[in-house]
Amino acid sequence: MADVPPGSANQEGLSELAALAAMPYKARSVRPIWLQIYDRLADVIRREVVAPGAKLPGEVYLADLFGVSRITMRRALALHQNEGLLQARKGVGIFVRSRPRRFLIRNDMQFAESLAVDGGDITSRTLWLGRQRPSPEAAELFGIAPDDEVICLHRLRQLDGAPIYVSRKEFPAARFPEFEARYRQSGSVKDVFQSAGIDSFYRSETRVLGGLASRSEAEVLEISPKTPVQYVTAINCDASGAAIEFNRGCWPMASVELVFAVPH
C-alpha cells in the first residue's frame, strides 16, 4: 500500500477517497475497472469530498490506492479531463476544476448578457488586436476581396480569472477606420459600433460545431489538447441587415449550453 500522504486535499477527504478506493470492484466484464474508477471519482468530485480547485494526490499514489496500474488509473483521470471536471498540469498535479458550471448562450441576447451568471466575476482580456487578410467566410460575408483587410480581435473571457471562452472577431476595416483607437479607449466593441453610428445591431446567424481543441486553443483555455469543444460562429448585422461582425468562439464542451428561442 501507499504510505506517502501527498501534498494536498485535506486529510478527511483523503481517508474518504481511500475508503471508496478500497471497495471491491464488480466483474470487469460488467464494467471495465477504469470506468468503475471513473464513476467513483465522479462521485468524489460531485460530493466535493475534494474541494473545487484542490489538488488530487499524484497518479502513482492514486493507482496504488485503487489497486490498479498507473495506466488504468490514467485512463479514468483522462476521461474526467475530457469532460472538464479535472484538469492536469504537467509537472504540477491534477486539479478539480473550480467552477464547472455551464453558461447559457441565447440567440436573443448579446453574448455579454448571456455571460452574466449567478455570482462570479466575468472579465475580458484582449489577446491581440490588428489587421489581417479576412478569413474566407468573412470575406464573403462582408463582400470584400480576399486580399482586402479586416480588423481582427482576439479575446479571452474569464470567470474569476479562470479562462472559459476564447474568440476571434473580424470586422470590415472600411467601416471602422478608427477601430483600434476607439477600442483601446473603452475596451468594448459595442462602444466602437456606437461611435461609428451604429446604435442597434442583432445576431443574424449562429452556428454550432463540435470539435477537439487544437494545441493553441487548449493552451489559452488551460485544458488538455484534443478536449471536446464547441465552436460557436456568430454574425452580427446592423439595422439595415449589413454584416458588421464575424465572430468565431471556442468553448470547452462541458462548460456551455446553447439556447435558441424564437421570440413569439
Place this chain on the structure above:
Amino acid sequence: MADVPPGSANQEGLSELAALAAMPYKARSVRPIWLQIYDRLADVIRREVVAPGAKLPGEVYLADLFGVSRITMRRALALHQNEGLLQARKGVGIFVRSRPRRFLIRNDMQFAESLAVDGGDITSRTLWLGRQRPSPEAAELFGIAPDDEVICLHRLRQLDGAPIYVSRKEFPAARFPEFEARYRQSGSVKDVFQSAGIDSFYRSETRVLGGLASRSEAEVLEISPKTPVQYVTAINCDASGAAIEFNRGCWPMASVELVFAVPH
C-alpha cells in the same frame, strides 16, 4: 517486419500505407509519436487511400507497420474514432466511416427537411412506441403531473442504412388519444398532428448540449461509448403557442452542424 497481409484494403492502398508508415518520425518532444501516426492516418483517410467503408489492417499489423507498440497505435486509432473518421467493431475490425458528412440542422426548418441532403437515402426506424411517465422537463412543458402519462417515441434515423441520429420524443397523451394507431398507419408524426387538427406548428426552442455517448446511445449509433456527441433538445408548439412535442436527440459530434438563423 509484418509479413501477413491482412484481409481488406486493396494492395495498392496497403503499399502506400506501408510507405507512409516507413517515414521517419520527428522528435517525440516536437510531437508525440501517436499524434504523428494520427496525422498520417488522417492523410490516408482524407485522400481515400483506403476507401470509405473499407476495413483497416488489424491493430497488431498496423503497430508493427508503424514500428510502435500496440498501445501507441491504439491511441492514434482511438482519437480518430473520437472524431468519427474511424469506427471499430469488436471482434471484426476497424473501418473507415463510409460517409463522414455533416448535417445542417436549421431552426427555421423541420428536422426532416434538414436531413434531405445531397443524394443518400434517409430512412427512419421506430425503436419503441408506448406510454410512460413524463420526463421532468416534459411534465413542466406540458403542464401535467409527474405521475401523468406521455406518449413516448424512440426513433433512429439512418443514411443508407448507417445510423446517424437517435431521438426520444414525448407528446401529451391527453391531446393525442389515438397517437399509436395513427402513427402506425403513416409512420409520420406530422400526420398524427394533422389528424388531431394541428395543421401548422413551429419549433419554439432548440437547445444544444455537448456530452459523451452513453453505452446505449453508442450501441444504436454504432459508435464507441464515450464518443463526443451533441444532444439537441427541441420544443414544438402549435399555432396557439401550446407545446405539443418535446424532443431530445443525440448526434455523433462529428456528423452535425447546427445553424440558427433569424428570419428577417
Place this chain on the structure above:
DNA sequence: CAGTGGTCTAGACCACATG
C-alpha cells in the same frame, strides 16, 4: 533537486464475431 504528469514498451488475457 525531487516530484509531477506525458509517453512508450512487451507481453498477457479476455470477450466477441466469423467461418
Place this chain on the structure above:
DNA sequence: ATGTGGTCTAGACCACTGG
C-alpha cells in the same frame, strides 16, 4: 478454431514545474 478489438500490468524514460 482463429483473429479481432478491449482491457490490464509492471516497468521505464522523458519533460516540465517548483522549491
